[in-house]
Amino acid sequence: MSFSYRNIIFDRDGIINDVVIRHVTVSSPRNLKEFILKEDFKKFIKKLPSSLNLFVATNQPDIARGLLKKTILKKMHEDILEIYPIREIFVCMHDNKDMCACRKPKSGMIEEIIKKYNLSKSETCIVGDSSKDVEAGFNAGINSFLLATEYNKDIQLKYKKNTNICLFRDFNELECFLGS
Ligand SMILES: [Mg+2]
Ligand SMILES: [Zn+2]
Numbered sequence: 001m002s003f004s005y006r007n008i009i010f011d012r013d014g015i016i017n018d019v020v021i022r023h024v025t026v027s028s029p030r031n032l033k034e035f036i037l038k039e040d041f042k043k044f045i046k047k048l049p050s051s052l053n054l055f056v057a058t059n060q061p062d063i064a065r066g067l068l069k070k071t072i073l074k075k076m077h078e079d080i081l082e083i084y085p086i087r088e089i090f091v092c093m094h095d096n097k098d099m100c101a102c103r104k105p106k107s108g109m110i111e112e113i114i115k116k117y118n119l120s121k122s123e124t125c126i127v128g129d130s131s132k133d134v135e136a137g138f139n140a141g142i143n144s145f146l147l148a149t150e151y152n153k154d155i156q157l158k159y160k161k162n163t164n165i166c167l168f169r170d171f172n173e174l175e176c177f178l179g180s
Contacts, residue, residue: 003049003178005143007119009110011128012058012089015147016041016080019129026130026151028060030068035076037083044171045084053117056080056089057109059132063093087117104128105135110142127174131155134165145174 013019013028018036020027029035048054062068070093077089090109092102102108114124126137129147134155137144144165148156159165168174 003052005123005125005178006051007053007055007113007117007124008048008178009055009057009113009124009126009142010086011104011126011130011133012056012080014129014149015127016056016084017076019151021151028062028068029076030062031072032075035079037079040171042083044175047175050085053119054084054086055113055117056086057092057104057113057126057136058089059092059104061093061095061103064095064098088113104132105139107136107140110136110140114140125178131158134159138164145177147174 010016016038017029018038020029020034045054060068060073063070063073073091080086080089090113092100092104092109094100094103096103100108110126113119114121121140121142125143125145126133127145127147128134129149129152134144134146146159146165146167148167148169156167159167166177168177
């Protein structure tokens with residue numbers, strides 16, 4: 001199978017590992033016990049051709065909020081890099097008030113990856129589970145894939161008609177969409 005993209009940028013929470021629902025809010029793991037890698041992603045990534053360049057771009061505002069220790073985050077990312085053929089993990093540790101250029105939906109992290117690895121935008125896509133991911137993709141001028149989940153039903157309708165954004169129900173479907 002040949003792939004329509006050479007470079008894939010994955011969001012982390014909800015794609016690589018489970019999100020954590022606190023009360024009714026979708027949140028991120030704050031300790032290693034909450035950091036659970038998704039089995040379906042594990043299977044999916046194993047099937048990808050080794051020629052693909054894989055990256056992660058993740059917002060981790062819990063660092064700025066003092067809710068997540070940098071050492072814990074580092075350990076999570078060491079685990080990901082040890083298990084998966086991901087070239088680099090880009091992290092935004094800021095919150096909205098910091099007005100940084102990297103926090104998705106801003107395109108900073110995507111632009112940085114594209115520049116650092118000299119990638120072509122038309123060969124690069126982002127895969128995520130929130131409006132921040134798809135908007136970041138849109139702002140960077142790359143196509144986006146949105147995982148349709150129970151907790152993001154509200155945004156699924158909004159993006160259904162956008163041709164730069166493709167909704168997928170599970171990783172088997174994503175594999176079909178990425179292949180050609
Ligand atoms: Mg996410
Ligand atoms: Zn940032």
